[in-house]
Amino acid sequence: MSASDSPVVPLVEARDIVKRYGPTTALADGRLTVLPGESHALVGRNGAGKSTLVRVLTGLEAPDEGTVRFDGEPAPALTDRDAWRRKVACVYQHPTVVPELTVAENLFINRQPLQRGFISWRRLRGEAARLLDTWDVRVDPDARTADLKVEDRQMVEIARALSFGARFIILDEPTAQLDNREIERLFARMRGLQDSGVTFLFISHHLQEVYEVCQTVTVLRDARWITTAPVAELPRAALVEAMAGESIEVIAEQGLRERAVDDAAPVLLDARGLTSEAYQNVDLTVRRGEVVGLAGSSASGKIELAEAFAGLRTPTGGTAELDGERLKFGSVQAALGAGVGCVPRDRHEQGLVAGMSIGDNSTMTVLDRLGRFGFIGTDRKRGFAAELIDRLDIHAEGPEQPVSALSGGNAQKVVMARALASEPRLLVLINPTAGVDVKSKESLLARVDSAREDGTAVLVVSDELDDLRRCDRVLVLFHGRVVAEHSAGWRDHELIASIEGVDHG
């Protein structure tokens, strides 16, 4: 570095990274060059390949092709965890500390200072306090780690990484669980650490944070490297365009199928001032036959809000009325009774009982209608299920087939069938087309259209623009507040800009 004209050796350089998982290519052309001392942003929509790149950069997985170099030297072998720890560390959204142990012990886990073979707790505490002081982390070393706030836990993990000698820290959506003041404190700390020579790779869905704290940004899209540029030279519109892959002019055609929502149609769902940890003071109305979309990043609170209507969560404040009747929160039974049908967030986790048949799964919500005194009429159930299979175009051998044998698309149709079985007045769909193929997607979305024609009110929560395009209007949540409303015919970049929070505060 003595000669001023010689280029700076990048701290981290990943080239031509290819990573496949079975038939899917998670990363087709991953590139990243991080210079020492900078804060480098890595952005891209869900599935763009960010997490895969992080796994390769932290040595959790070897790339199928391509090279990773640290300080110009090849990356250590995958099995040499100690060597990796000295190069790089990642602070994930989920904690990698042991909750029941103290902060001090977590910092020195499995390398506790010994005295004649036994742990010296006095020295352990002393060294932990010194380490925390060195990096100005104001956390009590004797505190139980489970009791820490998220921001403190993140700082402890950063301090631990620094104590191994790593000076390259990856922060994977560190702001997702923080409120605004905590985010400001995190950024202040990042700047402080940057001044003392720490380099960051910062991953966030919130583009304004990128502009606030980073100097360089790399964009991934569809598993490929798109661009790397100083943030100062990349205006927001260009950044959104790089992420969305569509220029602002191209999209004029999209989503222009206007649908006449009868403004006089009665309001079916009327929510006022809904508040919980994930969202604040949300007002929301859905009319008969109207489809309303909820968009936002994963930390926006959109899923928590939708789950409240389905009885899966209890907001701390606010009310919701369905057709004039007060909705009872926190009870799925009550929500079903009131006429709410729901396609839950994750079909594997909440949607289906894999070992049971299509018939059992699809009629799970309506068993009381299929027989008397809690007994279930087998024939009636089979008939009911057969009708649902037919109506939803589920490709299956019959009602007796277990759902575990179905493809993702058909399994999701069973979940939809279950939601429709109770003939709901309000249909809440959370990620209704996640992980399904194009044809199933169309058929699922066609259900939304026919539900609308029947006069059902539909609430669609999704990360997929195709799902949201069907909506009469889309509300955008950002950090738990409704920040924008787009009526049908919005352009992709407009919606993405409000989801990423670049068109406001």
Add this chain to the structure above:
Amino acid sequence: MADTKAPPVKPVRVPDARSARAVLVRRARELALVPALLLLLLLGALLNDSFFTEDTLISILASSAALAMVVLAESLVLITGKFDLSLESVVGVAPAVAALLVLPAAQAGWGTELPAGLALLAIPLVGAVIGAFNGILVVKVKLNAFIVTLAMLIILRGLLVGATKGKTLFGMPDAFFSLATSTFLRIPLSVWVAAAAFAVAGLVLKYHRVGRSLYAIGGNLEAARAAGIRVDRVRLGVYVVAGVLASLGGLMYTGYVGAIGANQGQNMIFTVFAAAVIGGISLDGGRGTMFGALTGVLLLGVVKTMLTMAQVPSFWIDAIYGGIILVALMIARLTTGRAQD
């Protein structure tokens, strides 16, 4: 390279009073059962004049020693986040194998008539082998710990009944009973051994890297792995150690009873889990101390003795004992303020 170590110069923080209080609270949780234990002793003394005598107290300890060893064993497994139900069968099988090795064929033995010392060595060996077998199935083959050890519980019980043809083994050399019969300061050797085992386990769990790694593994497996702990090896080792400890518990039990019945240790696992959970060991792993487990054992021992001294009809004693365990769990939940997950 990492040549930029100059940290920002910032005032050094002085630990505040809050941390001292936090330490106190943690201590208090560990000692949660002590007041209950004292209360029970007081209650026992009030109800029965002969309760608070040296004889009674020693007999409580003597009758708890075998249970204590198995609770210790189970606690170690639980802290790593696993299960071992088969320990109660180890309590029967391990000393029975040793007895069968010494006894002549005429006394239902195998006729090998090994010297007593050698046969006694077989006890921890049997415990270790069973523990290793469990450990391999659970840790390496990744079978469900609950079911594997439940199956082992049944298999070992069946083997014991089969090998003894359901008969009670007796007439073993005195060495088999010396743990319970010989005393030091009027207290049986088995109590001293159990106390020493608890002390060593407590020290290792607190002051040794291996001990701390049990908590790390049970608390957050991935974090432990990322910290370079050899997770599988530690878990397997814990199963082996647990088998050995339970087999020693079996020897103590044999000495206490004076013979080996085909049902030795049967249904003990219920009491073992109750003592561990009452003592603050989490069934989810990563939480609990040896001191807590010990207070759990003593609490149940005191209760059992009190019931016997109160001359509760033996037909009812199990129902009442079970009920008291349930109540103790509820009280422990209230005093520790923690979910017993």
